[in-house]
Structures are given as structure tokens and as C-alpha cells.
Amino acid sequence: MKIQTSVPTSKVARASQFMKAGVKVGGNYIKHYSKKLIDPSLSKDELHKDNAADIYEALSELKGSALKMAQMLSMDRGLLPVAYSDKFAMAQYSAPPLSGPLVVKTFITYFGKSPSQLFDKFTIEAVNAASIGQVHQAWKDGKKLAVKVQYPGVADAVSSDLRIAKPLAVRLLNLNERDIDRYMGEVESKLLEETDYELELKRSIEISEACAHIPDVVFPKYYPELSSKRILTMDWLDGMHLKEFMKTNPSQDVRNQIGQALWDFYDFQIHTLRQVHADPHPGNFLMRPDGSMGVIDFGCVKVIPDFYYDNYFRLVNPDTLEDPVLTEEIFNNLEFLTPEDSPKDRVFFSDLFKEMTLMLAEPFAVDTFDFGDDRYFNKVYAFAEGLANVQELKNSKVARGSQDGLYVNRTYYGLYAMLNELKARVVTTKPEWLRSTKVLV
Template sequence: MRERGRRRRLLGLGARTGGAMIRSRLGGQADWRTLGEALFEGLSELKGPAMKLAQFMAQWDDLLPPDLADELARLQCQAEPMPWPRIREVLVAQYGELDRLFTDIETAPFASASMGQVHRATTREGVRVVLKVQYPGLPEVLESDLAQVRYMMRLGRWLKVPQVRLDALFEELAQSLRGELDYHAEARALARYRRRYADRDWLVIPEPLESLCGPHVLAMRHVAGTPLRELEVASDDLRQRLAMHLADWLTEELFTHGELHADPHAGNFASDAEGRLIVYDLGAVIPVPPARLKAMLALLDAALDQDPMAMDTALRRLGGRQGEGAPLALYRESAEAIAPLFASGPQDFSDVRVHRRLRELSPRVWAAMDRLQPPADTLLLSRTLNGHYWNLVRLGARLDMHERSRPLLKWARSD
């Protein structure tokens, strides 16, 4: 009965979303604010894959209608927590009698998200820890939810997205979500990243506590910090230092280790009292092959050269851009929109003129989707990079992207 009710609610939310998309596609008016409120309320309660998908969408706030983007963004930090008794069931199933291991577990979550929530605790040895607890029954409902998500993704046909591309996008999403349920894999990722960056005194990766980790609970040593989303009022010096750390870390991740932290919402990053960058969550790490990096940099190179034909060629080589009639004017305007960020010298990521221009282009991007067809196997990577970009925007970063990109573009041009 519960599964049928969940399915009905997901289908109802999907129908409302589809109706708004269809009205917008046909030139009508869609009430995006009301839709966003309904999605927030419904998905916050249901959690799971559909909520995760909405969180992904929230990071495309340069493409989504502003009212919808604002409401979906609330899912990043205001999701309704699951009641403590149900969370306690998961803890007891893993540990048995809790008093045997812990002197205290906070019943109010430190953070709640789509696939689990975090509670602070103290061990019998006096170690302060955080317990990332997977929502009960989530593995059982995952495949059912994914089936509903696949159904809702059929709405992409209204944007003239071929079914084969929708299927590829779904498989990438499904693989990512299934991977997030593997807490043993996340514990290994935390340990790997701690070894990898042991000599970076500006980066903090929490220590997994192997003896307390299990299939549905991930235990880490507690690292106190101020979440990135709360740093907008911090000093400019601190924000610039964190922005530099974040940019340096992402560059090393991609171009030295061929990996990328793929869950970039602001709650996963923080600053400690010493101004170091903390990375809390490594549940989603994706490999990034050098060939894919070079192909994406070729597209950036063409955009910086203001060369629409080269942009079209690069997008085709990436596996995108179907059909006839390259949208050259759209390429040209997109290249002009991002050009200020790559001008010589430090550029302000919080410059609203850039964001306003990208947002103004978004209706034309959707209208040209039947020809653009971004490659499905790079969508997660593109969404991730976009999310990290918006974290830099939140920090008000001033970075010299011209200087940073020069050696990377040179590397991409090499054989």
C-alpha cells in the first residue's frame, strides 16, 4: 500500500511538471512558483531518487525559470528530516544496543538530504563523531522510484530529445544513485582522499571510523565547520581564500587524478576555524577520462575564440548536436556571455551581468534542444561542474581564469 501511494504521488508531481513544461513549450504561461512549492513539499517528504533528481536540477539555476529554481534550491538545505524513531531503527539494526557504543546521540539531525541524514554522537571513548544514516527501506524503493523517474523523463520528448538519449541519461542517473547507497565505497573514498591530500594543509577530509561503518551507516570523526552556504556574510579575505582552495582542488582532481566530486551542493563544503576547506561528503565520485576532458576543453577553446563553427564541431565530437542547422547565433551569444569570466586578470564570479545574460539565453537553449542535444554521457560531469561554478559564485570568487585555463587549453591541444 505504501509503495502504491508513493508511486501515485511521484506520478502526480510528474504530471504537474509535465503540464508546466508543455504550456511553456507551446508559448503559454506556467506558474513555476506554485509548481516549485509543490515539488519541494512532496519530494522533501518522499526523499529518495526523485528528490535527488530535483537537487540536480536545482544546480541548473542558470537554465531553470527563476521561481522554480528558487524553490528547488530549498531542497539543498531545508529538506524535512525523517523522524528519529525510524532513524534509530537503522542504527540499532547495525550496532545493536546503542548504549554499548555511544554515550550520546543527538536525535535532531545535523543535516538531512535525499538519501540519508546526519546525526552527531559521542562514543564511549569520548570521540565526537557524525553518523550518516541511510533512510530505512531506501534500497527496496530505489528501483521502484527509478521506474517512476524514467517515466517522468519521457517528458523530454516534448523538447525533442531522442529516446536513446533519454535512456542514456537515465542510466547515468541510476548508476550514480545506486552508487550513493554503497556506504562502504564512500568510506574507502574518504580514506583514499585523506591519503591523496595528506600534505595539503588547506584541505580537510573527515576520517572514516572503520569499526563503526556498515552498509547503512557511515561513521566519521566530527569536523566542525561553517557550511559554505552560510559564508556569504563572511569576510572577503576568507571567501577568497576558500574560493582559491576550491578551484585548486577541483583542478587537481580533474587533471592529476582523473576524478571529480559529483555532489557539489553547498552543504557538502565548509570552512573550519583556520579557514581551511572541508569536504564532508564523498558519496558520489565520478571518473573523468583525459579524452573527455580534452573534448570539453576543445569546446571551451572554441568559445573563447568566438568561433561558432568550431563550437559546433567540438559539440559534435563530444557526442552532441543532432539534426540540421547549427544554432550559430546561439553559439556566438553563449560565447560572448562567458567571455568576461575568462578576460585577463581576476574576474568577479558574482558579476550579475554574466548570470543575467545566461538566464536570458535559457529559453532559446531549450527551444534549440532538438538540435543541440547535449551528450548524455557528459551530462553528470557538466551538471557537476556547473554546481561547483555556483559554489564559487556564492563565495564571490575573484579568480584569474584566463591564467588558470592557459596551461589546460595547451594540454588539450597536445596529442
């Protein structure tokens, strides 16, 4: 694997990297359309593959928020062509690692000691490298540890990176610049939190202790004395990432068991703690043959405001959508509808969001849901793809949906996607007030 000896930290150096990616993307388009003149039937597959490789190469060298954006996009099947999502998925745990001297320098900066002085044994080569930091194995007092080391400069570059990346995102994803601006503050605040390992340490301990009773969910112990603002030390957890685990051909019972653990973990956080591990990509979960699952990385935690929670989850109860007055009130509260909407717009967007709500809430409408049913997911992806062509959304003068929905929806999207890949059948536990009062035949 390629080893990185430095990370661009100045605004000029990082902006140049984005520009370089933009130039390569432009060149790829020229090459594609030149070929298309000769062969009009040529698809965009090669173009997407070339663009994905060039953009990922640039972002992986920048690390931090730039690479985190790629990781987030890799989870959104339907938003990106497969070539992009497959390539960007590498950001979850297979980014190019930093060289040993940079790792040692980070320890000297925050502890005044090298890793070999702090631990009985420390592997200078990273075993995993993701968007914000990389993981090393270490041993102390007979315990095997995981030591996460943050890439230098990523915390200071979050805000400027997002500003620089916006034009590339608008062009690549054909997104509305107004919509991106609406949610930029929420994304920026979460990325800044993810670079604060002292905050992550606090949340990791609090949430793992609160969730310790959930069957088949395992958490590491954390070590404050071996952690700092840019270094985080915890017990080493054995297990496999989802794709690797599925290659072992686990039984349906084991997949159901892990799927149930995932559902119960998120159900408890959202409905009891009102704060949630909002980064449910496969790199943060370790699957085991016995049906248990290790959970790591509480860097991205969404605290759910009561007002948003009450309105969002009232929509999950199927009885709500049968009450047009209540539904309109909630759509206003969640900013699906706005005061600027004409009567025609209100009818159109109400119907659109009712359809979306019914579809995404299907797992809650039954006691047991088969997440291995690809028909459901194909329907959801087709709906999402269709939204991109809805002229009323394109022409709307306002962005729709509360900022708080960004990470809540992302959480459920990631959870559903993982359960689908597991092909798990799950008992969809939920608060009693989310159940319909009608008797289902």
C-alpha cells in the same frame, strides 16, 4: 520540524505519491487559469509557488532518488522558475528527518547493536536531513563524530522512482523525453552509487588523502569500523553552509580565500585525479571565518574517461576554436554533431556550440576571474534560457552531447554558482596546455 515515522518503500506506495503530486499540480493549473479569466494580467508566480510546495512535499516524503532529483534541479538556475529552485534547495540539507525508532532499527539491522551501544553518546534527533540520508551527532573516546544514516528503502527504489518521475519531469520542465532517456542510465548509475556507503567510504578516504595538500581545504577522518553499507561515520567538522556564512558578512579576502580553495580542489581532482566530487552544492561544504573550508560527502564521484577528458578540455583552450577542422573533429567526438546532421545542421550546431564553449570557458581564458561579476552570469543564464526556444534543438531528432558531459557540466555549473554566491576573485589555475599560445595584450 516535521518528523517522518515511515518512508514509502513499495512500488505501489511510491507511485501513489508521485500520482498525488501530479493531481495537485493539475489542480493548481485549473485554479490558476480560473483566476486568469477574471484577471488576464495575472502572472504565474503563485502557480509556481503552489506547484513547488506540493511537489517538494511529495518528494521529501519519498526521500532517495526522487528528492535527489529536486536537489539537482535546485542548482540549475535558469532551468526552473525561482519558486522551484528556492523550494527544492531545501533538499540539500533541510528535508524532514526520520524518527528515532527508524534510526535505531537501521543500526540493529547493520550492526546488531543500537547507537547507544556503539557510541558513548548519540543524538537521536538528526541535525541535518538531505536526500539520501540524515546526519546525527555522536561521541566516542572523546571525539565528536558525524554519523550519516541512509533512509530505508531508497537504494531499492532508485530505478523505479526514475521511471515513475520521468512523465512529471517532462511535463513540469517541458523537456524532450528523448533527451531524458539518453541520460537516464548515467543518472541511475550515479544514484545507485550514492546509496552504497561502503563505496563512499572508500572514495572518501582515497580522495581526501590525495587532496590533503591543498591549502585551506579540510577533510574529516572516516571510521570503517563504525560504518556499513547504509551507515557512514566520520569526524564532525564545524563550519557554516554558504548562505549562513554569507550572512556573517565575511571580508572580500576571506571570500577570495575560500573561493581559491574551491577552485584548487576541483582543479586538482579533474586534471590530476581524473575523478571528481560531482555534487558541488552548498550542503556539502562548510565555510569558516578563517578562510578554510570543510568538504564532506563523496557519494557522487564522476570518473572522467580519458577520451572524454582529452576532447572536452581541448575546447577550453581558445586556440582550438580558431581551427575549424580540429573543432569539427572534437564536436563529433563529443556528440555535439552527429552523422545524421545535414550540412545546414552542422553549420548551425557548430556555431551554437562554439558560442556556448567560448562563454563557459571564459574563466579559463584569463589568469584571474571575478566570479562576483553578475554580468557574466546573467549572460550565461540568458543564453541557457534562449536555448529552450531554439527550434532547431526542439526539432532535432537526436539528443546532443556525450553522457559523460552530464556530471562534468553539472560539476562546473555548481562550482561557478558557489563562486558567484561567494563573490570571489580567483586565480584560475589550469594545466599549461590549456593556455593559449598567443600573447594576450
